[in-house]
Amino acid sequence: MELISIGFPLSDSPLASKSEQLSVAIGHFDGVHKGHQNVIKRAVDAARQQGLKSAVMTFHPHPKAVLGQGEQYVSCLTPLESKLAQFAELGVDYAFVMKFDHSFAGISPERFVFEVLAPLGVRHTVVGFDFRFGSRGAGDASMLGSLGQEVGMTTEVVEPFLLQGQKISSTYVREALDEGNMALAEQLLGRPYEVEGVVVHGHARGRLIGFPTANIGLVEPYTTPRLGVYAAQAVIGGQLYPAVLNHGMKPTFKDGEKAPVLEAHLIGFSGDLYDQTIRIRFISFIRPEHKFASVDELVAQIGRDRDEAARQLAQLGSEETSTVSRNL
Incomplete structure (x- = not known):
């Protein structure tokens, strides 16, 4: 897996010389729990089916930590280095680490699609059902699909991954850790914490x-x-x-x-x-x-x-x- 660090605005496409076209899973993916793994695996599978390269786009540091939306996001379930190792194990070809700062946080959903995803050669995106993007979370999965059509990009929305009827999430993992319930945390992550x-x-x-x-x-x-x-x-x-x-x-x-x-x-x-x-x-x-x-x-x-x-x-x-x- 190749690591590519990027920021906004893009100076140029880091893959321009390779003419790569990509299937990309997009999200922060703290914990890389089973729900996240499901999203990433779908991007990898789609890449194989469509003759594309697979990729993950994650954001560092955590958007909510940068925007001051919660002290709990200062701590992490999976530091960046460990997160990247998990991506590699899932068979990803490229990992894009987008620097999340106030400048990037302020861009519109349209600019994210037209000025970030399109120049990178993204042809297929995979996101979770609750995915939000753009300034103040103005964009959702449906908008991503609509905007993507304008640049020849398809979008796949993955439904929540459930454990005994409850959605697996980073919050759920944190709750299990707060309780000392390591068996549950392992079930959610697919590995010991x-x-x-x-x-x-x-x-x-x-x-x-x-x-x-x-x-x-x-x-x-x-x-x-x-x-x-x-x-x-x-x-x-x-x-x-x-x-x-x-x-x-x-x-x-x-x-x-x-x-x-x-x-x-x-x-x-x-x-x-x-x-x-x-x-x-x-x-x-x-x-x-x-x-x-x-x-x-x-x-x-x-x-x-x-x-x-x-x-x-x-x-x-x-x-x-x-x-x-x-x-x-």
Whole structure:
């Protein structure tokens, strides 16, 4: 997959020399959940059927964050780099990352079609049923189809992807994370929810009490699940490790933390992880975070948490473990 960063106005068509004609899925696609995947797969299928190249057009940063329409959009389910990796796995030929700024936000639906899509060689677009575009969301899927006809472009509108009668959406994924319902989040995404960070120095207290932890500094402003203890999988250097993870404020030690921290104890691992990149896959919620009366009580509970995490992870079975390993 080829990455092409663009802005408005286009200086020229980045594909002019190739004379490519495209089938494009358009959207922000935060999370790249099953609903998003369905839209993108339709663009890929249409490209094959019509002899076109497939593409995705996404917008960065999130339009609602730029326009100040919601603090929740400052955080993300899927950072751009991870999003692009998901696009590539879906068989996309080109990924257009449109810089979303106030200038682009102010263009009309007509200008988007005539001055962005048409010059890029778009011949077929695929969007979700609730797609909006242009200044103040003035354009919808129906308008995209009408305007597209003027430049020889067809439009396909994809109906919502449902799970037990409820529409799969990024909001639905965020709600599942807020509840610590990692099984539901995985169903919506089609994969475990994960974050990536770098192992940083902490208080080294875990090592002193017999449970060394990797303190994780997130590399992007991820949306994180509810506070508590989780069974997790840690990916480091292409290796997969079972883990028990605490996402919380460490109330027992009164460290004066002002923001939640992520600490992962890798079960059965020994070694130095400082400064290494680590990917955490949240598998299941074990319990809320508690303040304990003594360090001894905390140590005993961590031991039970570790055993419970190991038990739950073992239940994933050899087939799922094999699938995870292939995706490293």
